[in-house]
Amino acid sequence: MADIEPFTISIPESELADLKTRLSLARFPTELDSSAWDYGTPLADVQRLTTYWKDTFDWRAAEQRLNALPNFRTSITVQGFEPLKIHFVHRRSHVENAVPLLFVHGWPGSFIEVTKMLDDLALASTKTSPSATPPAFHVVAPSLPNYGFSEGPTRKGFAIAQYAEACHKLMLKLGYTEYATQGGDWGYYITRAISLHYPTHCKATHVNFDQGNPPTFLRHPTLAVRHAMAPYTPAERAGLQRTKWFLAESSGYRAQQATRPQTLGYAVHDSPVGLLAWVYEKLHDWSDSYPWTDDEVCTWISIYWFSTAGPAASFRIYYEATHEWDDPARRVTRDRTREYIGGGVKLGLTHAPREVRVLPATWTHTQGDVVFERGHERGGHFFAWERPDDLVADLRDMFGKAGGAYNVVKGRTGY
Numbered sequence: 001m002a003d004i005e006p007f008t009i010s011i012p013e014s015e016l017a018d019l020k021t022r023l024s025l026a027r028f029p030t031e032l033d034s035s036a037w038d039y040g041t042p043l044a045d046v047q048r049l050t051t052y053w054k055d056t057f058d059w060r061a062a063e064q065r066l067n068a069l070p071n072f073r074t075s076i077t078v079q080g081f082e083p084l085k086i087h088f089v090h091r092r093s094h095v096e097n098a099v100p101l102l103f104v105h106g107w108p109g110s111f112i113e114v115t116k117m118l119d120d121l122a123l124a125s126t127k128t129s130p131s132a133t134p135p136a137f138h139v140v141a142p143s144l145p146n147y148g149f150s151e152g153p154t155r156k157g158f159a160i161a162q163y164a165e166a167c168h169k170l171m172l173k174l175g176y177t178e179y180a181t182q183g184g185d186w187g188y189y190i191t192r193a194i195s196l197h198y199p200t201h202c203k204a205t206h207v208n209f210d211q212g213n214p215p216t217f218l219r220h221p222t223l224a225v226r227h228a229m230a231p232y233t234p235a236e237r238a239g240l241q242r243t244k245w246f247l248a249e250s251s252g253y254r255a256q257q258a259t260r261p262q263t264l265g266y267a268v269h270d271s272p273v274g275l276l277a278w279v280y281e282k283l284h285d286w287s288d289s290y291p292w293t294d295d296e297v298c299t300w301i302s303i304y305w306f307s308t309a310g311p312a313a314s315f316r317i318y319y320e321a322t323h324e325w326d327d328p329a330r331r332v333t334r335d336r337t338r339e340y341i342g343g344g345v346k347l348g349l350t351h352a353p354r355e356v357r358v359l360p361a362t363w364t365h366t367q368g369d370v371v372f373e374r375g376h377e378r379g380g381h382f383f384a385w386e387r388p389d390d391l392v393a394d395l396r397d398m399f400g401k402a403g404g405a406y407n408v409v410k411g412r413t414g415y
Helices: 013-024 043-055 059-067 118-122 160-173 186-197 221-229 234-249 252-259 261-270 272-286 294-305 311-321 334-338 361-367 388-399
Strands: 071-076 084-091 099-104 137-142 179-183 202-207 341-351 368-375
Touching: 013 043, 013 272, 043 272, 043 294, 059 294, 071 160, 084 118, 084 160, 099 160, 099 186, 118 137, 118 388, 137 160, 160 186, 160 311, 179 186, 179 388, 186 202, 186 334, 186 341, 202 388, 221 361, 252 261, 252 311, 261 272, 261 311, 272 294, 294 311, 341 361, 341 388, 361 368, 368 388
Parallel strands: 099 137, 099 179, 179 202, 202 341, 341 368
Antiparallel strands: 071 084, 084 137
């Protein structure tokens, strides 16, 4: 299509120089003895990463790796807003009847989270079974509006339903009239909103983010009986403890970003060290002892620092999702996405033990027609980055011949 064009990431030298100058002028706070991670990101870690980012990290090399991906950009207009240039990665499979798969990232992630899986998802074989023919996927991974190399709106009200509309219109523009979705974090809420608003197009969704509520006898009698009769498994009890820890010790960011995102925005927009400390805390706390390299961290943070709308813009979804600016008839609150969604949309669940919310199966099954479910012994919030092979396997099994979402997606030609 004429207005779908290849996109090349190219940060001006002036911005690279500005970043190095700001890093060289960094001022660091003191910290208490033996505080480790109890008070937030440790001073030694921030100082080490600041020095690495300034003196060793090669953005041009990272940029070259990112530009090796099939990057594109196109204009998408969401009802009530100006047209936005949306960046996306589009890896088409050479396999006939491959499943169109929309991968939606969250915060503090980006399109980079899909990159470890792109090649495997596009192939009709696996590393462990080269002769097998599981489903292959056409993968579409956008930078959400306000993230990465996509533009952001200039007026308030761009909430969950609007992000869903943007992603849905992108899939239609690419020729995918039927498709599946995958998401975690905000990707969970956005893909659930897609299932709610566009069930004739979105035929199945897979999530790696536990949500749901205890079942009631009025709405989910069978699940309620299971919930009342069967004790929680050891993994479920551990998951509830993890959830309790998150709410008590690691959720303050959410209150700030959902109430006064602009105030916090000045710090991360002006100070790369402030942005680094704010995001690196989550990379550390929310993953499952993943061995982050300094290069990975600096690439991850640089995508935010060099983002088209600026790093502060990424906070706004928290405010918009918790305030009522959009049309009440189409409003999608976070609570609404946790409720049962029918419409024939199949649901797949992947459970990671170090996710920020880890809930009992009877809770998560209240969300819809669950046709696939698998719990893993390892993995955290950034599951696609931490355990890419596991997520690929889950998607293949869900959409494979023995899976509950086999052959639910039709019309797979695409752009």
